[in-house]
Amino acid sequence: MIFTQYYLECLSQASYLIGDETTGRAVVVDPRRDINEYVQDAEVAGLTIELILETHFHADFLSGHL
Structure with a gap:
């Protein structure tokens, strides 16, 4: 199991990459x-x-404010 946290200090925003090394899915x-x-990771x-x-909509997320 791969669990990587990405934290952006200036926005106090955390995101995560979670993956299964056995299946190669993430x-x-x-x-x-x-x-x-x-x-890249x-x-x-x-x-x-x-x-x-x-987990919720936010302007700083990939989906933006949709």
């Missing part, structure tokens, strides 16, 4: 708009991001 929780770090770990989960 999910990102509350992703911020700049997704490069998640994609998943690739290095041999994971494919299959799902995005948001």
Whole structure:
């Protein structure tokens, strides 16, 4: 199990990459708009991001204010 927290101090916003090394599947929780770090870390770990989960809507998340 891979569990990585990404914390953005200036916005007090946390997001997470959670992955299963056995299946190679991963999910990102509350992703911020700049997704490069998640994609790079998943690739290095041999994971494919299959799902995005948001705990709530927020302008700083990937989905923005939709």
